[in-house]
Amino acid sequence: MDFQQGLITTVHDYNLALEDPVLLRQGLLQRPTTILIPCLMEEFRRPALALIRSVLRELEGLHQLVIALSASTAEEVKEAESFFSQMPFPVHVHWTNAPAVMELLQGFTNQGLDLLGTPGKGWAVWQGLGVATRSAEVVALFDADIRTFTPAYPRRMLLPLLFPSSGVAYVKAFYSRLSLESHALQGRGTRLFVGPLLSALSQLLGDSPFLRYLQAFRYPLAGEFAFTRDLAVNLRIPCDWGLEIGLLSEVHRHVALSRIAQVDLGLFDHKHKSLGSSPHEGLQRMCSEILTSVLRGLMEHQGRTIPAEQVATLEVLFRRVGEDRIRQFALDSAVNNLPYNRHYEELAVQDFAKLIRPGVERFQKDPLTIQLPSWSRLLSCASSLQDDLAAAGLDRCGTGGGSSSLDLSALGSGASADTLLQAAR
Secondary structure (H helix, E strand, O other), rough: OOOOOOOOEEEEOOOOOOOHHHHHHHHHHHOOEEEEEEEEHHHHHHHHHHHHHHHHHOOOOEEEEEEEOOOOOOOHHHHHHOOOOOOOOOOEEEEEEOOOHHHHHOOEEEEOOOOOOOOOHHHHHHHHHHHHHHOOOEEEEEEOOOHHHHHHHHHHHHHHHHHHOOOOOOEEEEEEEEEEOOEOOHHHHHHHHHHHHHHHHHHOOOOOHHHHHHHHHOOOOOEEEEEEEEHHOOEEEEEOOOOOHHHHHHHHOOHHHEEEEEEEEEEOOOOOOOOOOOOOOOOHHHHHHHHHHHHHHHHHHHOOOOHHHHHHHHHHHHHHHHHHHHHHHHHHHHHHOOOHHHHHHHHHHHHHHHHHHHHHHHHHOOOOOOEEHHHHHHOOOOOOEEEEEEHHHOOOOOOOOOOOOOOOOOOOOOOOHHHHHHHHH
């Protein structure tokens, strides 16, 4: 814990501060706020989501909770609705892969728009934002697998956006990732890949405003963030594991640094991803796609790329920085009496280093990865799309794979949401 500020505003956790629930409630009532949780059905079988539900149940003044749910059947969706049925505010369970949703989005291919993307978190976030920003001025996103969720999480994420005088439009979380069971350091993607990668690129390319911007975030891969509606509807959403870095790149494109804040949430734990036995699995696949997102950001914001003759230098720099970080993490863990497997971390850095050359070469051949268009662009094509999508996501008649009894002939044609909702019922 410290009190230092840098390129972007940092909201620290001083532990001594007293909570003021009245302040949060007043802010929520003044600015309609929605919490968005992208979710797989399997999360309903784990204790983390029940913890999140119990914490959010005490949140007074929330405008709406949107659950962007991927489910196999309508019965699973109804189970999710029952799970959240006792909340003191409206809950919208949006079935992201409902037959009606798939048919609606497929209908835009004749306009040159691929809205089906790659099923996953990015696609769910994009849909959830479309539903949430119909009526909310502020949207906060939390993952469904957070095992340490406390009332401080939504309070600290939302308050910077609820103070109109702050001018903040985007809030990003940072935290100390520790395993609840072993107390060992987690977050290898951030500690052993993104951190060394950004440092190595900075040494290779020299002064880079975009890289300095990314390095200003203490946990750039944090999946918890919040923003104003005006910003949310103007962001392109990446569909791969580069979602978090890709969103930071989009924020950099649209928002002045003075309007960005990062907030300390303290200790944090959620599901851990394995390293993977090949570059196409686990953390290795995730880091490959993150590398692509960083390289694309450099190209978009600065017109910079990595020449073929400098790829070997980047590999060497990455490996050296990674090894230096491991020594630092080892000392940090030892002083705090935390377990630390230095050999395992060294092996991880070795595997990550092997991703760089093929990753750069692959990006050079195909730099345009899938990004879902911003909602502002889509609404210029179909002004009723948000309402149409919300209505389609409420269809409970389909089976997750067959046809739906909902009449889809009006979807995407400007039919009112009320008409579509009535048909869904």
